[in-house]
Amino acid sequence: MEFALSEDQRMFRNMFRDFAAKEIAPRAEEIDHEETLPQDILRKAANQGFLGATLPEKYFGAELDGVSYAMLIEALAGACVSVALTVATHVSLVAMSILEHGTDAQKDEWLEAMAAGEVIGAFALTEPEAGSDGQAIATRATPDGDDVLLNGVKVWVGNGEIAGLFLVFAKGPEGIDAYLVPRDAPGLTVGYREPTLGLRSMFFNTVYLEDCQVPSANRLGGAGEGWTVAQKALDRFAIAVAAAGLGVAADAVDVAAQFATERVQFGVPIAKKQAIQNYIAEAHIEVEALRYLVYRTAWLADQGRDFSAEASVVKAFGARVARNVTNRMVQVMGGYGFMEDYPMARKYRDARMLGLVGGPTELHYVRVAQHIFAERDLEITP
Amino acid sequence: MDFTFSPEHQALRRMIREFAENEVAPLAAEIDREHRVPIETMRKLGEIGLLGVCFPQEYGGMGAGETGYCILMEELGRICTSTATNVGAHIGIGAMAIYLDGNEEQKRKYLTPLARGEKIAAFGLTEANAGSDAANIRTRAVREGDSWILDGGKVFITNGGYADIVTVLAVTDPALGPRGGITAFIVETQWEGFKVAREEDKMGIRGTSTAELVFEELRVPHENVLGKVGEGFVTFMKALDMGRLTLGAACLGGAQAALEWAIRWAKTRNQFGVALAHKQSVQWMIANMATEIEALRSLVYRVAWLVDTGRPFSQLAAMCKMYGSEVASRAIDMALQIHGGLGVTRDFPIERAFRDARIAEIFEGTNEIQRIVIAANIFRQHGVRIRP
Numbered sequence: 001m002e003f004a005l006s007e008d009q010r011m012f013r014n015m016f017r018d019f020a021a022k023e024i025a026p027r028a029e030e031i032d033h034e035e036t037l038p039q040d041i042l043r044k045a046a047n048q049g050f051l052g053a054t055l056p057e058k059y060f061g062a063e064l065d066g067v068s069y070a071m072l073i074e075a076l077a078g079a080c081v082s083v084a085l086t087v088a089t090h091v092s093l094v095a096m097s098i099l100e101h102g103t104d105a106q107k108d109e110w111l112e113a114m115a116a117g118e119v120i121g122a123f124a125l126t127e128p129e130a131g132s133d134g135q136a137i138a139t140r141a142t143p144d145g146d147d148v149l150l151n152g153v154k155v156w157v158g159n160g161e162i163a164g165l166f167l168v169f170a171k172g173p174e175g176i177d178a179y180l181v182p183r184d185a186p187g188l189t190v191g192y193r194e195p196t197l198g199l200r201s202m203f204f205n206t207v208y209l210e211d212c213q214v215p216s217a218n219r220l221g222g223a224g225e226g227w228t229v230a231q232k233a234l235d236r237f238a239i240a241v242a243a244a245g246l247g248v249a250a251d252a253v254d255v256a257a258q259f260a261t262e263r264v265q266f267g268v269p270i271a272k273k274q275a276i277q278n279y280i281a282e283a284h285i286e287v288e289a290l291r292y293l294v295y296r297t298a299w300l301a302d303q304g305r306d307f308s309a310e311a312s313v314v315k316a317f318g319a320r321v322a323r324n325v326t327n328r329m330v331q332v333m334g335g336y337g338f339m340e341d342y343p344m345a346r347k348y349r350d351a352r353m354l355g356l357v358g359g360p361t362e363l364h365y366v367r368v369a370q371h372i373f374a375e376r377d378l379e380i381t382p
Numbered sequence: 383m384d385f386t387f388s389p390e391h392q393a394l395r396r397m398i399r400e401f402a403e404n405e406v407a408p409l410a411a412e413i414d415r416e417h418r419v420p421i422e423t424m425r426k427l428g429e430i431g432l433l434g435v436c437f438p439q440e441y442g443g444m445g446a447g448e449t450g451y452c453i454l455m456e457e458l459g460r461i462c463t464s465t466a467t468n469v470g471a472h473i474g475i476g477a478m479a480i481y482l483d484g485n486e487e488q489k490r491k492y493l494t495p496l497a498r499g500e501k502i503a504a505f506g507l508t509e510a511n512a513g514s515d516a517a518n519i520r521t522r523a524v525r526e527g528d529s530w531i532l533d534g535g536k537v538f539i540t541n542g543g544y545a546d547i548v549t550v551l552a553v554t555d556p557a558l559g560p561r562g563g564i565t566a567f568i569v570e571t572q573w574e575g576f577k578v579a580r581e582e583d584k585m586g587i588r589g590t591s592t593a594e595l596v597f598e599e600l601r602v603p604h605e606n607v608l609g610k611v612g613e614g615f616v617t618f619m620k621a622l623d624m625g626r627l628t629l630g631a632a633c634l635g636g637a638q639a640a641l642e643w644a645i646r647w648a649k650t651r652n653q654f655g656v657a658l659a660h661k662q663s664v665q666w667m668i669a670n671m672a673t674e675i676e677a678l679r680s681l682v683y684r685v686a687w688l689v690d691t692g693r694p695f696s697q698l699a700a701m702c703k704m705y706g707s708e709v710a711s712r713a714i715d716m717a718l719q720i721h722g723g724l725g726v727t728r729d730f731p732i733e734r735a736f737r738d739a740r741i742a743e744i745f746e747g748t749n750e751i752q753r754i755v756i757a758a759n760i761f762r763q764h765g766v767r768i769r770p
Contacts, residue, residue, distance in 0.1 A: 131722050133653040156723050195728035197736060265515040266770050275750050330740065334513055334748055335538050338585050338741050345585035352718070352736065353726055360722055362663040382654050 003292075005067070012068045016075035019048055024079035031201040032346050037086060037162065042117055045087060050076075052115025053091050055099060059111035066298035070243040074294070077247030081350035082201030084247060085357065088240035089158040089202075090114065094121025094167050097233045098180070101221040106180060110165060122163030123237075124154040124181075124207050125230055132363045132382070134169075135227060139209060141170035141177050143216065148172070150179065150187070150212040158357075160190050160205025167220065167233070168209065175224030179214055187212030198349030199357070231308065234358060238311035239297050241358045242318025245351065246290050249325035252347045253283045256329035259336070270332070279332050283325040290314075290321045309371035312364035319361055322351035385680075387449075394446055395453045398432065402461040410462040413589030414734050419544055420589055421502075423465055424472070428499010433473060437481055441489050442497035448624070448689035452631035452682055459635025463738035464589025466632040471540035471590075472496070474625040475746070476503025479549045479566060482624075483609035483617040492547055492568055504545035505625075506536045506569070506595060507618055513538075514751050514770070517560035517615065521597065523552035523567065530554075530567065530607070532600040535579070538745070542593030543578050545571055549621075550597070551614050558612065566614030568606040575600030586737030623699045625746050627689065630702030631682045633710035633742050634675065636735060640710070640717035641671045643732060647721050658720065667716040674709040681705065697759040704752035707742035714739045 005013065023044050031037060045051055054069050055061025064072065069091075077084035095114045098106055113119040130136040139152025150170050157166070166181040166188065181188055191206040221229045257280055260271035270276045297314040301307045326348040330337035337344045355361050363382065370380040387395070405426055413420050427433050436451035437443025444450065451473065458466035477496040480488055480503075495501040512518040521534025532552055542548070548569045555563035569576060580594040609617045645668065648659040658664045685702055688695040714735045718725035725732045743749045751770070758768035 126723070129652070131653060133655075136653070194723070194726075197726040197728070197733045264511065265513060265518070267515075273750075275753070331743060331748070331750070334744055335508075338744060340583040340585055348740070349585065349737070352715075355719060356722055356726060360719065362661075362719070365663070 009065070009068050009071070012064065013071045013075070015048070016072045017078075019045075019050075020075045020079040024076065024083055028080040028201075029341070029343065029346065031080070032082070033340070035195075035200045037082060037201045037203070039162075041083060042086070042120070042162075045083075046115070046117025049115070050087055051090060051117040051120075052095065052111070053087070055091075055095055055111055055115050059099075059107065060115045061111070062115075066239070066300075066302040067295050070239060070246075070294050070298040073240045073243040074247035074250070077244035078251035080201060081244050081248050081347075081353075082199045084244045085199060085241070086120075086159060086162075086202050088237060088244065089123055090121045092236040092240045093123040093158070093233045094165065096236055097167060097178070097220060097229055100232065101178070101225070101229050102180075103217075105217070106220065110180065114165070119164035120159055120162050122157050122159040122166045122207075123233065124157045124160075124166050124168045126156045127153060128155055132360060134230060135176065137169060137171060137176065139168070139170040141172040141179065143173065144213070146216055147213050148179065148216050148219070150181065150209040150214065152209050154207040154209070156194065156204045157190075157207045159203055160207055161193060161203035163190075166207065167229075168207075169226050169230055170209075172223060172226075176226035176230070177223060178220040178226040178229040180218045180220055181209075181212065181214050185212055185214050196353065198346070198351070198353040200349075235308045235311040236301065237358050238315035238364070239294065239301060241354055242290065242294050242297070242314040245318035245322030245354050246287065246294050248347050248351050248354075249283070249290065249322045250287050252326045252329040252344065252351075253280065253287055255343060255347075256280065256283075256332040259333050263334075276332055279328045283328050286321045286325055290318055293317060309368060312367040312371075315358060316361045316364040316368070319355040322354050326351040387453075391446065391449055391453060394435075394450055395457060397430075398454055398457040401427070401430065401432070402457050406458065406461045406465050410464070410589070410731065411734065413462075413464055414738075415588075415728075417583075417588045419468065419541075419591050420465060421544065424468060424502060425499055427469065428497075431498075433469065433477075433499040434497025436473065437477070437493060437497045441481075442494040447686070448627065449683065449686040451628055452686045455628045455631040456635040456638070456682070459632030460639045461635075462589065463632070463636055463735065464587045466635065467540060467587050467590045470625060470628055470632060471505060472503050472545075474628045475505035475621045476541065476545070476547070476549060478624050479505065479608060479617055479621040480568065482620050483566070483613075484568070487605070488568060488608065496547065501546035502541055502544060504539050504541035504548045505618075505621065506539055506542075506548045506550040507622075508536060508538045509534070510537050514748055516618075517564070519551055519553060519564065521550065521552040522556075523554050523565060523602070525554075525604075526601075528604050530565075530602045530604065532567065532569070532575070532597040532602055535594065535596040537594045538582065539593050539595055540745070541591055542595050543581050543591035547571070548576075548595065549608060549618075551618050554611060554614075560615040562612040564615040565611050566608035566617045567602045568608050569597075569600065569602055573600060573602075585740065586734070587741055588737075622747060623696045624689070626699040626703035626752070627682065627685050627695070629742060629746050630678065630699075630706030631686075633703075633706035633739075634678050634682050636739055636742075637671065637675050637678065637706075637710040637713035640713040640732070640735060641668070641675060644668060644671065644717040644720045647717075647724070664720055667720060671713045671716055675713065678702075678706055678709045697756055700747070700752040700755040700759075703742075703746060704749045704756070707739075707749060710742060711739045
């Protein structure tokens with residue numbers, strides 16, 4: 001076993017951290033408060049190659065390996081989880097789905113523009129009546145000559161407001177299909193933006209599809225293969241969400257540990273109190289456990305085998321660690337942890353979202369259990 | 383043993399619930415969004431006597447005891463944490479210090495208008511370098527003839543931005559420290575030298591005012607010394623004991639609301655062809671929430687009974703605050719999880735409850751301080767003296 005990062009990975013990690021510290025961290029509080037993601041941040045990320053992070057060089061991607069990509073998301077999330085998951089939605093959910101399932105024409109049409117940040121990807125699966133139960137979607141794809149008409153309502157569409165391309169899932173004649181729907185497709189309307197607890201610089205929108213017309217050639221993958229496309233995308237995204245959890249948790253420990261050395265009560269820095277030491281130590285242990293689980297799962301995903309069970313493991317654990325660690329670090333900071341002009345309250349709000357974004361923890365538990373019991377020839381339904 | 387509420391307390395609960403649902407609930411989302419204290423609610427609560435719920439009738443109170451006060455806090459906590467917080471800061475610690483240790487004159491002059499809601503109180507203890515270490519305050523009071531001159535400041539003062547009366551703790555003899563050197567004062571905020579320096583921008587309880595107060599040569603007449611000179615720390619700690627119990631009661635209400643939302647949603651929301659209620663993951667959450675809430679309810683009203691019957695309760699009040707805040711946080715977290723996306727959108731009250739709940743583990747003595755209080759009490763009975 002080799003646990004050391006390669007020379008390249010170390011170099012990338014430093015570059016990611018520099019970028020996050022310089023370009024994102026100083027603005028994180030402001031963009032959270034204003035609930036916006038200024039275009040120049042994404043432009044700068046694109047200039048660094050982050051928006052095509054794992055795409056091949058052929059499409060002007062950075063062709064990062066999985067571990068390096070996880071470290072990118074980790075570093076971005078340390079500064080701002082919204083930015084990290086905006087990038088992860090774009091890369092893991094949309095661009096990589098096109099790379100994996102797309103025709104040459106589809107790849108040529110979209111990937112270069114996505115790597116350059118000219119087109120941002122959005123993922124449109126969830127519906128009002130289909131949350132955890134994604135296969136229960138009611139959106140229809142009806143063939144109409146060389147085109148297809150999409151009808152339905154999607155909610156919680158990540159990146160909706162800023163997207164140029166929507167990966168839309170709909171029921172066609174042979175099952176669930178995936179479609180690449182440009183923003184200017186007739187009949188597509190980006191609507192209500194969710195006012196969220198955390199991830200306030202990310203955009204989650206309702207998207208209306210009313211006789212939305214796209215060429216049949218925009219179907220991504222074969223007829224009826226949409227659910228596979230969605231599952232694989234969500235598996236990739238699960239690792240990215242866990243990496244974001246790692247980033248926000250690790251940074252929370254940093255911030256709180258620094259606070260504990262400076263805050264004096266009862267005549268000593270509170271770091272000298274065992275209760276505070278326990279909070280910090282437990283948090284650090286969880287962060288380290290998560291770190292190697294994230295990197296290992298990211299490495300595994302590069303090996304070309306199915307990693308869906310491992311993706312659920314790391315997602316559930318990552319969300320839990322992020323939530324528990326930020327919760328304890330709020331406590332370390334006392335009243336200052338509750339104030340919005342200190343970073344911990346935002347980290348805590350953001351971290352809580354990770355137990356829902358990309359599927360609730362309970363759904364990932366079902367998937368882990370399915371995997372365990374499948375080895376014992378017992379089928380589990382959610 | 384009798385675990386039933388008296389008919390009077392049952393009637394009081396019905397009246398409060400009706401008020402909370404009609405007058406408090408419609409404002410809960412708005413005051414959070416607009417970061418605004420609902421002063422109109424405080425006035426209405428005062429008009430119907432609820433801001434004097436636990437004080438004797440001779441001071442404009444309702445005389446419903448600590449049990450009645452816990453009922454008020456539970457019912458308000460069920461509807462709006464901000465409103466419960468405003469009321470708790472006003473009655474539970476602000477006015478309470480005057481009720482506990484004020485003289486007859488002070489009670490007539492200050493407690494009566496506070497009980498009627500004509501004036502609003504705040505409790506001025508915390509300073510920038512005296513949070514958990516409350517005895518480390520630096521605000522100074524120096525005797526000058528018939529007056530005391532106060533210099534210094536307070537931070538994180540609930541109701542601080544709009545209160546009429548603030549009870550302020552200040553050092554009167556630095557050599558003596560908390561044992562004899564700290565005195566409580568009743569300060570009118572209209573007096574010269576009193577300034578609200580800053581309002582905090584908080585994650586939750588955004589319908590409350592959390593202010594930084596500055597005192598510059600603030601002249602306080604000697605008659606406004608609360609209790610005896612040098613004994614202010616004890617007065618403040620006694621008020622905090624009462625506040626801890628009723629904060630536990632407010633948390634009980636918050637947890638109860640979360641359980642009610644979770645049950646309602648688990649019944650209505652269908653996924654995988656069945657209502658969420660049929661999923662064991664959800665059943666476990668509901669069962670755990672309900673069990674903890676029942677344990678908390680028993681604890682809160684048992685301690686209220688201890689107070690009302692004049693028995694010692696300090697250690698149990700610390701448990702109420704600590705356990706109550708953690709039960710509420712856990713219950714609201716689970717309710718949020720059961721609601722999925724609906725749990726994290728500001729269009730639905732759980733998101734607000736999640737932000738509001740977190741402060742209860744921190745303010746009015748962090749839960750770490752409560753654990754120290756509890757452990758110190760226990761070890762004292764076993765001959766061991768604990769220092770924080």
